[in-house]
Amino acid sequence: MPRKVKIDPVDIKIVRLLSENARLTYKELAEAIGTTRQRISRRMNKLEKMGIVQKYTVIPDYEALGYSHIVLGITLKPGAKLDDVVSILKDKEHVKIIQKALGTHNLVVHVVAPKDMKEIQSIIESITSDIKDIDHLDITFITETCKFQTF
Template identity: 85%
Template structure:
């Protein structure tokens, strides 16, 4: 039987610190927590192996880069094949995040697109036209991220 590894307060502190600054070094993490770089290294390996830390990334300012940030709330008809729809969405260049959801929408899809409205319309149509079991799509343009905290 596989051994179950527990997450403790130090692991949670590491995740919290990295969610604020993913560029922290093992040395900086060790100093902040009051432990050694070697222990941080072992814990980081464990957290990555367990899938708790899935990715290190940045949060760009899309507006400054000349892009629009759009969220599509997609409601599917009952019986829709969600997994195959997700596979199809993963192949779309402008689709950056795909989330399964409970509530009004079955899927929440984050899209980064050039600011040209005709191009945005074309991108949204190319995304939604491939989903045969769509019931409804809500489109939201994100104008500003006021707070972004992952943990």
């Protein structure tokens, strides 16, 4: 039987610090937490193997880059196969985040597209045209991200 690895307060501190700045070195993490670089290295390996730390990434300012950030709230018809829809969406170039959801929508899909409205319309149509079981689609344009905190 595989040994279950526990997450402790030091692991939580590491994840919080990295969620604020993923560029921190092991030395900087160790100094912030009051431990050694070697201990941070071992813990980071553990957190990555467990899938707790999945990705180190950049959060771009889409507006400054000349793009629009659009959120699609997709409600599927009863009986639709959610995983089949997710598979279709994963292959779409402009789809950046796909989230399964409970509530009004089955899926929340983040799209990044050039600011031209005709192009946005075309991109949204190309994303949704392959999904046969859409019951309702809400489109929201993100105008400003006031807070983005991962943990």
